[in-house]
Amino acid sequence: MKLVKATKTRLVFELGQREKRSLPQILKLYPCVPSAHHVLSKSGRLPDAEGNQQLLEEALAEQREENKQLVRALLADPKRFGHTDTGARLSLSPAEVEWLMQVLNDVRVGSWVILGSPDKKPAELNATTAPHFLAMEMAGYFQMQLLEALGRET
Amino acid sequence: MDSKFGWLDKRGVIFYVGVMAETATPQIQPGIVQTIEDKSKSSLEPGYLVICWNDPVNFMDYVTHVFQVVFGWARKKAEFHMLQVHEQGKSVLTRESLEKAEHYVHQLQKYTLHATMERDE
Numbered sequence: 154m155k156l157v158k159a160t161k162t163r164l165v166f167e168l169g170q171r172e173k174r175s176l177p178q179i180l181k182l183y184p185c186v187p188s189a190h191h192v193l194s195k196s197g198r199l200p201d202a203e204g205n206q207q208l209l210e211e212a213l214a215e216q217r218e219e220n221k222q223l224v225r226a227l228l229a230d231p232k233r234f235g236h237t238d239t240g241a242r243l244s245l246s247p248a249e250v251e252w253l254m255q256v257l258n259d260v261r262v263g264s265w266v267i268l269g270s271p272d273k274k275p276a277e278l279n280a281t282t283a284p285h286f287l288a289m290e291m292a293g294y295f296q297m298q299l300l301e302a303l304g305r306e307t
Numbered sequence: 308m309d310s311k312f313g314w315l316d317k318r319g320v321i322f323y324v325g326v327m328a329e330t331a332t333p334q335i336q337p338g339i340v341q342t343i344e345d346k347s348k349s350s351l352e353p354g355y356l357v358i359c360w361n362d363p364v365n366f367m368d369y370v371t372h373v374f375q376v377v378f379g380w381a382r383k384k385a386e387f388h389m390l391q392v393h394e395q396g397k398s399v400l401t402r403e404s405l406e407k408a409e410h411y412v413h414q415l416q417k418y419t420l421h422a423t424m425e426r427d428e
Binding site: 186191192193194195196198199200205208209212213216251254255258259261262265270271272273289293296297300303 | 355362363364365366368369372376405409412413416417418419423424425426428
């Protein structure tokens with residue numbers, strides 16, 4: 154995934170064949186983080202703690218729905234995710250980069266949670282854990298490309 | 308104090324005296340006023356801490372970026388807090404009223420950062 158054009162309003166990336174295949178697969182895993190993962194307060198010592206926790210869950214659920222629709226629209230729009238001879242071309246506005254990073258990080262963190270929230274890379278992978286580990290790493294890879302690109306926009 | 312803008316002071320006094328109206332003594336029950344003030348004070352007081360906790364999954368650059376976006380901080384300040392999270396296990400990002408603290412936690416959790424709000428005791 155290579156940044157080929159960066160302006161204040163648009164970031165254009167070129168994706169190789171493998172990246173072209175894997176990005177939609179990673180994005181289709183969204184949402185990945187279980188809703189129980191989101192906790193408003195550790196101590197729980199807040200006024201109407203239960204009500205406020207519910208508000209957080211509702212806000213995040215709403216955002217997940219919105220992001221799911223945006224992902225679907227992005228992948229279906231040939232102007233923004235267009236196929237080329239060498240792979241694909243991805244055109245994003247800075248706002249789209251922001252939500253795409255949220256989506257990718259959700260897949261990264263969600264895969265990590267499914268793996269049992271390990272402190273280090275699992276020593277051994279098996280048929281069950283390998284796909285989640287791969288999803289975590291791939292989501293992280295795309296995320297880093299977007300972060301680097303944001304630093305380079307002119 | 309000798310000032311070349313002394314005329315401003317005089318104009319200010321004249322204007323002030325000219326427009327000042329008589330003020331009426333408030334006729335509100337003290338007990339009721341106290342109740343309203345207490346309620347608004349507790350929800351507006353910056354008595355809640357927004358804390359970001361360390362985890363081994365979020366990238367350091369990503370955390371810095373999120374702090375910049377959510378709080379509008381300069382990169383240096385965002386990096387300072389990111390390093391505090393990384394090295395000390397947590398960082399108190401801001402101290403706010405209940406509503407504002409909730410808003411920030413919502414924003415940080417939208418980016419899947421491990422952030423919570425705690426009462427400052």
